[in-house]
Amino acid sequence: MRCPYCGYPDTRVIDSRPAEDRSSIRRRRSCDECGKRFTTYEKVETIPVIVIKKDNNREQYDRAKIEAGVLRACYKRPVSAADIQKVVEAVEIEVFNREEKEIPSSEIGEIVMDKLKDLDPVAYVRFASVYREFKDVNTFMSELKKILDK
Known part of the structure; x- marks a missing residue:
């Protein structure tokens, strides 16, 4: 995952848990380059409606x-x-x-x-x-x- 702050292409996952809606995964990430943290949400891709x-x-x-x-x-x-x-x-x-x-x-x-x-x-x-x-x-x-x- 690319860092949204510095653009560094490699970040680490610090914490993973189901999001509140239970249909996606919330991941806390940390950038190895600039040290900033951010959150991403991972969702299962569904059939296009x-x-x-x-x-x-x-x-x-x-x-x-x-x-x-x-x-x-x-x-x-x-x-x-x-x-x-x-x-x-x-x-x-x-x-x-x-x-x-x-x-x-x-x-x-x-x-x-x-x-x-x-x-x-x-x-x-x-x-x-x-x-x-x-x-x-x-x-x-x-x-x-x-x-x-x-």
Whole structure:
């Protein structure tokens, strides 16, 4: 592993343990050249999942897109970065556990909304308003009523 500080091509592993999500390994490393320490995460490579978009285009699953959507929904909300990462991880686990090579973006959106509903109701409504493309106030209000009735 190359050192991110000095670029030296050889580093030592000091400590290895499962990461919090239990799906990757956290490694503490030390550079023999500059002496600095850093952390890396090792994850098992999975079969690429293809996402079928609304317009029937296909693209490879991208965790960063899920993360960006959840971050936008949780903007200025009392939601910790750790909770956001847990939601993204839970969505990703659910998508990959289906063991399908292709998954519609609508299913991924529903999974994200389900996780956000438990995390923060305002973030859920924000995400739903973009995802479900609310056209007017009435559709927005009907979604709010669903939350309030529960």
